[in-house]
Amino acid sequence: MRSLWKLATSPASLAVLSVAVVITAALVGYTYKKPTRQRLWTTDEIVLYNGTDEGTPILLGILGSVFDVTKGRSHYGPGGGYHHFAGRDASRAFVSGNFTGDGLTDSLRGLSSVEMKSVVDWRGFYMRTYVFVGKLIGRYYDNSGNPTKYLKGVEAKAARGAQLLEKQKLEEDKLPSCNSKWSERDGGEVWCDSGYPRLVQRPFEIALTGRMSKRCVCFKEEELQRPGLEVYKGCDHLSKSCPV
Structure with missing residues (x-):
């Protein structure tokens, strides 16, 4: 055992070990x-x-x-x-x-x-x-x-x-959004479980994106006279669902 220790710690062995360490480090460095x-x-x-x-x-x-x-x-x-x-x-x-x-x-x-x-x-x-x-x-x-x-x-x-x-979200939360779905076969549809679908301008949108945009909101019948409400093209005035 003592002879093996002397061999492992001999100058020649340490030199070989040093070279191995350098080579290993170089390989590791090459990898990353x-x-x-x-x-x-x-x-x-x-x-x-x-x-x-x-x-x-x-x-x-x-x-x-x-x-x-x-x-x-x-x-x-x-x-x-x-x-x-x-x-x-x-x-x-x-x-x-x-x-x-x-x-x-x-x-x-x-x-x-x-x-x-x-x-x-x-x-x-x-x-x-x-x-x-x-x-x-x-x-x-x-x-x-x-x-x-x-x-x-x-x-x-x-x-x-x-x-x-955040302000826009708070404002839009005050008005219930329409349900919506889309399929390649049937196209799109919006509908209201309660009320009638109407398009309205989104608040703050111009300030946010520089463009106008609208969203679908469900309104009760007595609210349909409010200004700024838009009926979907081809949809009946009191229809609860509209193709889009």
């Missing part, structure tokens, strides 16, 4: 090189972590926050459904659905408060799900890592969107 601690990133740096090299992590930016999404390699790596997000900040695409060309940009210019709220919510999802590794210098953070006026503006508009959505 962790990014450095939380730091500032440039666009030229983050693009190198786009998943095309299996030996490096996959990074993703949203609103200037950078996340390590390597554990989702099957989604963010080459061939994955979200590969277009890897190695860049494509904040706009999270709500636009445009995953090509100019759609893969960090600019949110022209988006509504609701859409900006959605992007901020996506950032929250990544904060909860993946590893935050720093900030991307550019539109959202300056060279010192401080938030820019652009980021503050986005967050303020998103907060206003959240407030308006």
Whole structure:
């Protein structure tokens, strides 16, 4: 036993062991090189972590926050459904659905408060799900890592969107919504268990999305003279169900 111990601790054996450790570490490093601690990133740096090299992590930016999404390699790596997000900040695409060309940009210019709220919510999802590794210098953070006026503006508009959505929900809860269904064979239908279906303007919708929209509400017969109520096209005045 003592001779085996001497052999294991001999200079030659220790040298072999050291080489083995170095080789093992190199192999481990090749398999997964962790990014450095939380730091500032440039666009030229983050693009190198786009998943095309299996030996490096996959990074993703949203609103200037950078996340390590390597554990989702099957989604963010080459061939994955979200590969277009890897190695860049494509904040706009999270709500636009445009995953090509100019759609893969960090600019949110022209988006509504609701859409900006959605992007901020996506950032929250990544904060909860993946590893935050720093900030991307550019539109959202300056060279010192401080938030820019652009980021503050986005967050303020998103907060206003959240407030308006809550107000709209409270208002709409005061009026009972219609039941609805749709099938490829029969098309769509709305109906009321009690009352009659009418289309009404959604409150706050213009402020939220910049567009007008309507929803179906059930009204009692004595309420049908209220201004702003619209009968579905092709539906009888006192029908409890209407095709759509």
